[in-house]
Amino acid sequence: MSVALVSAVDPYPTDAGKKIVLAGFLDYFTDRYGPDKVHYIKVGAAPQLDFPVNLHQVPGPSRAAVIGNLATRVATGRASLQEAFLRSRRTGRAISRIIGEIRPQLQVYDTVRMAQYVPASVAAQQICYLDDLFSERYDRQLKAAERFPDVDSSPLAAFAEHVPRLIQPLADNRTSRTALLRAERTLVRRSEDRVARRFRRCLLVNQGEVDILTRRAGVPPGRVQCVPPLLRASAAQERRYAGAPAFVFVGLLSLPHNDDGLRWFLRTVWPIVLTRLPAARLRVIGRYAGSDVLELAGHHAGSVAVDGYVPDLGDALGTAAALINPLRFGSGIKLKVIEALGHSLPVVSTPVGAEGIASGSGTGVLVGTEPAEFAELLCSLTEPARNAEYSEAAREHFASTYSRQAVFAAYDTAFSLAGAH
Template identity: 70%
Template sequence: MAVALISAVDPYPTDAGKKVVLAGFIDYLSERHGHDNVHYIKVGAPPQQQFPVQVHVVPGPSRAQVLGNLVTKVATGRASLQEAFLGSRRTAAGISEILGKIRPDLQVYDTVRMAQYASDQVAATQVCYLDDLFSERYERMLAAAERYGEINVSPLGNFAEHVPAKLRPLANHRHSQTLLLRAERSLVRRSEDRTVHRFRRSLLVNADEASVLADRSSAPDDRIRSVPPLVMAPASPQRHWDGEPEFVFLGLLSLPHNDDGLRSFLRTAWPQIVERLPGARLRVIGREARPELSELAATLRDSVQVDGYVTDLGEALGGAAALVNPVRFGSGIKLKVVEALGRALPVVSTPIGAEGIASGPGTGVLVSAEPAEFTELLCSLTNPAYNAEISAQAREHFLSRYSRPAVFAAYDDAFGTD
């Protein structure tokens, strides 16, 4: 059985949540159907690393084509901005040619950006991975910007590489940011609702968002599934935490929700923790720290260490008392939480940071939205006996929901594999 995944994202290295999910799809489909039968159609720049499956590169749209899409499609409400930035007849022809040669039984389109390249006839028998509900993400960004005035809600994130350089500054100024988010919220909602009716099945990583989409689109129950991410974790994680008040934050720092949540935590809860636990340290792991975060961390250099991308998360997470996840807005699920669970690391999170993941007693995920209670939860985990109890719960949570057998069973259902 031949399989094709169509995406503009290079999943390797797996240093962001979306990449982790796509890499998991590749792993799953390769095991079920064989590496030689899985084809990854990459739109845009060629992959930077060697792929475990066959790769086909298709050129993305030219700058002129993007500008034309903005006038003919976005301005008329026919497409969202993200579809416009990745839409072109040349790209469509390239994808069609490759699919004609492969003749795949299963085609998986990555979000509405690639779903635009499936005809209604093809979509009726195939799968679209919607990732997060982007319409919900933008809605929450707007609400957060109104509530927390200091937030930089630059909406491009990892998508910036697909936006013409001359247009990127529009996403960096508050007024134009807000206008863009409002417009894209409405446009992409239409595309999401249209997609769920066109495709045989649409997949999201967050069960709550899957319910939102089902309710608002009135789509049949079998059209939408939530699927867990496939996160690699050691069979027997070895924690080497020595009882010291060492904590870790993990995530791509250029993402608005990570940048905002971490800066808020450093301004509110962290000073309380340092006061209560002299010698407390926070290790921040993630690429692309914004200047404001770097400047704030520099004032706390005696207790906060900002690292870039770390290849060995086992060492970093294994030596911490807990993962700190203080995000105040966002969508989807936070892969860092699943990563921590897989390594038996207790998690302290805001409710939004734990959304889509079971939390509370018995889960290894402790939740609070208030800085004082957040502080109390982190401090409580420096008790070795209590830490060991929550650690065991975290690992059991991972095994029951996110282990390889559990995820593959969910994917068998989602992709319709017998």
């Protein structure tokens, strides 16, 4: 048995949600079949770090190919922007050649971008990992932009590295980027629905979106399935919370929902927390902080520290009172919440930030909507006995749903590998 995973994303280092999921798939396949039976076909630039499985690099599309795709495929409604940015005959031939050489029984294609290279006869036997529904994500970004005028709704944020410089300025202008986002919402929805009908199985990380795509594409129940992500965090890791009013935010700040949520929190919630707990501290962990975030953090000098990528979150999560997840829009499941649960760390989130994850009593996840409510929940968790109660709930939540054993059992079902090892 051999497996091939085709993607334009380098999963290492695992510093973003998408990378964590892909790295988890590789970990699972390696455990089940051994590294020599697992192949990763990487489209585009060479990976940054050594790979734990067989790596096959193929060239990405040329600038001329992308421009041609925009004219012949996007303009005619045949493909979404993100598909156009990653499509070329040269890339397709390279993928096909490698697949023909290694002849994997299981093929997993990463989102509609890679699914476009799969013939219908192959797709009917294989799997597409859709991450989350981009059409839903874009729809929420558009609605958030109307409600919150300061939201950056760039449709290129997630894959800007693949976008020709010629059209990147379009995403910097509010009017043109809103038009792009509306168009991409429609185009990628068509592609998602088409992929759901073509592939043997599609995988998402949010059960709510599984239900949406199943209904929207008109496919039988079970054709689209939900899979939990595999995180490295250990549910057994010892907590070292001693009562300090210390909180942590984790997230890639180039993503609009993270940037907007953190700015909202710093403007509206953090001042309330500081009024009640003058010694409170917030550590922001995440790359690509924008000027607005840095400026807001500067206004709270001494109480907010903005760090970049931190490879080991153990110390930050092990000593904080809670993780904050103040998202006002977004889609999919938020891996930072699951990672916090894996460290037995309570989470205070908005409803959007906790979507797809159990919350409330016995889960370790508290949900607040308004600034005062959010601040009250944070302050309450600085009481050691209450924190210990919610820490234990977080630990049990992770163990039952997101531990390695629980996730591997879900993957055995999703990838139809039960009993094959």
